Amino acid sequence: MHKRKTVAGIKGMKKAGEKITMLTAYDAAMAAMLAEADVDVLLVGDSLGMVVLGYDSTVPVTMDEMIHHASAVRRGAPAAFVVGDMPFGSYQSGKRDAILNGGRFLKEAGCDAVKLEGGLEVCTTVTALVQAGIAVIGHIGLTPQTATQLGGYKVQGRDVESAHKLVEEARALEKAGAFALVLECLPDELGRILTEEISIPTIGIGAGVHCDGQVLVTHDLLGMFDTFIPSFVKSYCKLAPTIKDAVAEYNREVRSGTYPDKEHSFSSESNLRELLGS
Numbered sequence: 348m349h350k351r352k353t354v355a356g357i358k359g360m361k362k363a364g365e366k367i368t369m370l371t372a373y374d375a376a377m378a379a380m381l382a383e384a385d386v387d388v389l390l391v392g393d394s395l396g397m398v399v400l401g402y403d404s405t406v407p408v409t410m411d412e413m414i415h416h417a418s419a420v421r422r423g424a425p426a427a428f429v430v431g432d433m434p435f436g437s438y439q440s441g442k443r444d445a446i447l448n449g450g451r452f453l454k455e456a457g458c459d460a461v462k463l464e465g466g467l468e469v470c471t472t473v474t475a476l477v478q479a480g481i482a483v484i485g486h487i488g489l490t491p492q493t494a495t496q497l498g499g500y501k502v503q504g505r506d507v508e509s510a511h512k513l514v515e516e517a518r519a520l521e522k523a524g525a526f527a528l529v530l531e532c533l534p535d536e537l538g539r540i541l542t543e544e545i546s547i548p549t550i551g552i553g554a555g556v557h558c559d560g561q562v563l564v565t566h567d568l569l570g571m572f573d574t575f576i577p578s579f580v581k582s583y584c585k586l587a588p589t590i591k592d593a594v595a596e597y598n599r600e601v602r603s604g605t606y607p608d609k610e611h612s613f614s615s616e617s618n619l620r621e622l623l624g625s
């Protein structure tokens with residue numbers, strides 16, 4: 348088992364020039380595999396909604412759904428650093444709701460920290476959470492919960508004005524007490540600038556190689572979708588065709604009566620039929 352990470356340890360990785368790996372997890376089995384593979388941080392992302400629950404955006408995901416899955420991740424990976432993603436509507440209504448919901452991730456699901464999307468508008472909430480004892484990761488750039496306001500799922504910070512705004516937001520979130528910052532879908536040069544501008548680690552997703560760490564949706568990394576795959580995603584294997592082939596073979600064997608064979612069946616007294624008198 349790998350040693351459990353801490354907030355200080357994760358911040359220290361930036362100072363030591365060690366890259367941080369973060370991946371999403373939504374269930375115990377996957378969390379156990381990722382932890383065994385020595386992933387630094389497991390994110391129970393609200394991407395849960397699209398990846399696992401079949402919603403067409405992250406907006407409908409509820410706190411109860413997040414807690415349900417974050418608890419499973421914690422049970423699967425007892426020693427991992429687990430981050431719960433605050434879903435849409437769980438923190439926008441004020442500091443009190445943010446603390447109550449952020450607190451649920453720690454108390455009910457055993458998370459180590461929470462993540463929330465937004466820039467200047469969430470800074471007072473971030474401070475309130477940190478003062479309440481809840482460690483926070485910020486998330487700027489493309490923020491999927493408000494993607495429609497950003498003109499859809501597209502690269503942010505391409506012009507000077509929006510790049511400048513992102514620099515301001517990164518500085519403000521650091522000052523507000525966030526201990527790390529997710530940067531989503533930015534030009535890699537802006538990823539480099541933001542990483543140099545702040546002393547807390549940046550964790551990029553589509554934000555280039557200069558970030559202090561990287562995060563991906565695990566199902567994307569494993570090639571479990573063969574429909575839409577964002578261009579920044581590298582699929583390290585292609586599980587979708589492997590799974591479909593395995594299931595097709597199972598279908599064939601069940602339908603032809605070749606599964607289960609002797610090797611996959613339990614034996615009994617050879618004269619069981621006689622003994623039962625049937």
Ligand code: KIV
Nearest residue numbers: 371392393394529562
């Ligand atoms: O919900 C999620 O999976 C995320 C990551 C993609 C950063 O927020």
